[in-house]
Amino acid sequence: MSRPLAVDRHGHILQALETHGSVSVADLAERFNVSMETIRRDLKLLAEEGRLVTVHGGAHRLSNEPSLSRRNIENAEGKAAIGRAAAALVEDGMAILIDSGSTTLALAQALSSRADLTVLTNSLPIGLLLARTKAIKTVLLGGEIEPNDEAAFGLDTLDLIAKYRVDVAFIGAGGISEAGQFTDYTRLAAEQRARMAGAAKATYVLADHTKFSKRTPVPIPITAPIAGLITDLLPKGEPAAVAASRLWTIHVAGSKA
Amino acid sequence: MSRPLAVDRHGHILQALETHGSVSVADLAERFNVSMETIRRDLKLLAEEGRLVTVHGGAHRLSNEPSLSRRNIENAEGKAAIGRAAAALVEDGMAILIDSGSTTLALAQALSSRADLTVLTNSLPIGLLLARTKAIKTVLLGGEIEPNDEAAFGLDTLDLIAKYRVDVAFIGAGGISEAGQFTDYTRLAAEQRARMAGAAKATYVLADHTKFSKRTPVPIPITAPIAGLITDLLPKGEPAAVAASRLWTIHVAGSKA
DNA sequence: CCGTTAATGTGACTTTATGTGGCTTTCTAG
DNA sequence: CTAGAAAGCCACATAAAGTCACATTAACGG
Numbered sequence: 001m002s003r004p005l006a007v008d009r010h011g012h013i014l015q016a017l018e019t020h021g022s023v024s025v026a027d028l029a030e031r032f033n034v035s036m037e038t039i040r041r042d043l044k045l046l047a048e049e050g051r052l053v054t055v056h057g058g059a060h061r062l063s064n065e066p067s068l069s070r071r072n073i074e075n076a077e078g079k080a081a082i083g084r085a086a087a088a089l090v091e092d093g094m095a096i097l098i099d100s101g102s103t104t105l106a107l108a109q110a111l112s113s114r115a116d117l118t119v120l121t122n123s124l125p126i127g128l129l130l131a132r133t134k135a136i137k138t139v140l141l142g143g144e145i146e147p148n149d150e151a152a153f154g155l156d157t158l159d160l161i162a163k164y165r166v167d168v169a170f171i172g173a174g175g176i177s178e179a180g181q182f183t184d185y186t187r188l189a190a191e192q193r194a195r196m197a198g199a200a201k202a203t204y205v206l207a208d209h210t211k212f213s214k215r216t217p218v219p220i221p222i223t224a225p226i227a228g229l230i231t232d233l234l235p236k237g238e239p240a241a242v243a244a245s246r247l248w249t250i251h252v253a254g255s256k257a
Numbered sequence: 258m259s260r261p262l263a264v265d266r267h268g269h270i271l272q273a274l275e276t277h278g279s280v281s282v283a284d285l286a287e288r289f290n291v292s293m294e295t296i297r298r299d300l301k302l303l304a305e306e307g308r309l310v311t312v313h314g315g316a317h318r319l320s321n322e323p324s325l326s327r328r329n330i331e332n333a334e335g336k337a338a339i340g341r342a343a344a345a346l347v348e349d350g351m352a353i354l355i356d357s358g359s360t361t362l363a364l365a366q367a368l369s370s371r372a373d374l375t376v377l378t379n380s381l382p383i384g385l386l387l388a389r390t391k392a393i394k395t396v397l398l399g400g401e402i403e404p405n406d407e408a409a410f411g412l413d414t415l416d417l418i419a420k421y422r423v424d425v426a427f428i429g430a431g432g433i434s435e436a437g438q439f440t441d442y443t444r445l446a447a448e449q450r451a452r453m454a455g456a457a458k459a460t461y462v463l464a465d466h467t468k469f470s471k472r473t474p475v476p477i478p479i480t481a482p483i484a485g486l487i488t489d490l491l492p493k494g495e496p497a498a499v500a501a502s503r504l505w506t507i508h509v510a511g512s513k514a
Numbered sequence: 515c516c517g518t519t520a521a522t523g524t525g526a527c528t529t530t531a532t533g534t535g536g537c538t539t540t541c542t543a544g
Numbered sequence: 545c546t547a548g549a550a551a552g553c554c555a556c557a558t559a560a561a562g563t564c565a566c567a568t569t570a571a572c573g574g
Contacts, residue, residue: 021265021268022262022264022265024261024262025561025562026560026561034522034523035522035523035524036561036562037522037523037524037562037563038521038522038523040561040562040563041521041522055262055263055264056262056263056529056530056531056560056561056562057262057263057530057531057560057561057562058262060262060264122399124381124384124385124388124397125385127381127402128381128382128385128407130402131381131402131403131404131407132404132407133404134404137401138401138402138404139399139400139401139402139411139413140381140397140399140400140401140402140409141399142379142396142397142398142399142400142409142413142414142417143396143397143399144394144395144396144397145384145387145388145395145396145397146388147388147389147390147391147395150385150388150389152397152399154396156396156399156417156420157399160399160413160417163413263531263532282551282552283550283551291532291533292532292533292534293551293552294532294533294534294552294553295531295532295533297551297552297553298531298532313539313540313541313550313551313552314541314550314551314552
């Protein structure tokens with residue numbers, strides 16, 4: 001008997017996901033009469049294409065990217081340290097751009113006692129936080145709101161970014177590849193971050209150490225030079241860290257400050 | 258038989274929370290056929306994500322976001338009634354525009370259990386609220402954030418408004434003049450509201466009865482016809498009300514409904 | 515027919531999720 | 545206020561799932 005094609009499996013998996021919301025590795029293995037390992041490879045592949053998210057025991061359909069509130073508490077201390085380090089780079093009178101994300105939110109918090117700044121951001125929590133200070137002029141880069149990020153993305157956002165020019169941009173990243181390249185979850189998010197970098201005289205990437213072990217599918221196509229990476233811990237010997245250290249200045253923020 | 262996925266449990270827990278308001282550890286353990294300890298771990302995890310709060314014996318949904326509850330709303334009951342009345346005008350599949358303000362926020366709250374809608378807004382609290390439903394596509398009309406309104410205003414906002422066309426616009430007003438004209442605090446806000454009306458096939462103004470006694474300096478230069486005014490109480494004999502009644506359909510929302 | 519390549523299976527090992535039992539904390543009836 | 549019951553917490557045990565390296569098989573083009 002001929003082996004069923006892998007593509008058919010992928011189609012069926014996605015369809016099952018569509019109807020049931022989630023699938024388990026064991027069920028799929030039984031259904032297609034293949035080993036669990038094969039199913040895992042399928043799911044891994046589809047996950048890299050961004051068509052589902054893998055969870056322990058199986059996979060779940062999209063819309064369950066780790067939510068902002070969850071990332072918010074993960075390594076909160078390290079992110080706060082990164083936020084303080086980044087805030088120290090901001091001088092009075094500057095116009096800066098702050099990307100969405102939990103690490104960049106820490107930067108906004110560190111800046112909230114400052115004054116005489118103009119801040120552009122696509123993040124709703126950051127926008128609200130800074131606007132409430134009443135001492136920082138805040139511009140919200142609008143667009144379609146991505147619920148998990150609680151931030152705006154899309155054509156409108158890209159348009160707005162193109163209309164501004166700032167002194168410094170602080171952007172986030174979904175992960176850092178082994179080659180030392182920043183990566184993201186979706187094509188759109190990656191493009192948008194790259195455009196943010198393009199709108200600034202200097203760009204810093206804020207990423208805590210957990211990003212070094214994360215792989216996300218889309219490289220961020222940054223053309224402008226990166227002024228530096230600000231992180232909390234540099235994993236010794238990790239290829240990503242080594243590669244990164246050749247490419248950018250790395251600021252390591254002390255977790256206690 | 259494969260072990261059911263943990264994520265499914267999480268989803269069901271959140272859904273049960275949505276419908277019942279609270280859940281008990283014992284019930285959940287029985288329902289999913291797992292130990293109470295496992296359920297506790299689930300709840301702890303979801304609590305850390307900020308998606309529920311744990312209490313002795315179970316969990317209950319979080320009542321209000323800090324950003325939304327912060328402002329003590331004047332005439333909250335009347336505004337809630339207006340919100341419900343306005344929400345009744347919105348049909349599935351519609352694209353609507355919601356202005357910033359506490360009255361329009363009440364509309365957003367009334368809409369938050371709906372689905373299959375596209376909502377444009379310049380208000381950050383409304384944007385956050387609706388985006389979190391994950392069932393309503395939300396577009397944030399960006400621009401400079403006005404701290405008091407927690408909403409975006411300015412050239413960028415006007416530009417964005419011009420790019421969209423919606424079925425219905427719900428706008429607020431700073432006051433209602435004796436001649437029955439809507440007025441606002443600033444030239445910019447007035448202009449922006451007028452443009453919002455211009456982007457819609459139909460425009461409703463949401464204003465509670467306190468607006469009838471308020472005078473604000475700038476008339477809102479609306480050119481398109483107003484489909485109606487939605488309010489909670491029509492002050493008998495007030496000139497503004499009389500004039501208004503000649504110009505627009507007036508929906509009076511019962512405070513209890 | 516052979517060699518190459520991609521896909522799949524296997525087995526050792528690691529990680530994660532869940533259950534269990536002992537102990538502490540919290541609630542509640544009396 | 546107090547005692548008992550219920551719930552929570554923690555540490556450890558265990559089974560299921562994941563990962564990785566390597567073996568095996570099937571497919572395909574000379």
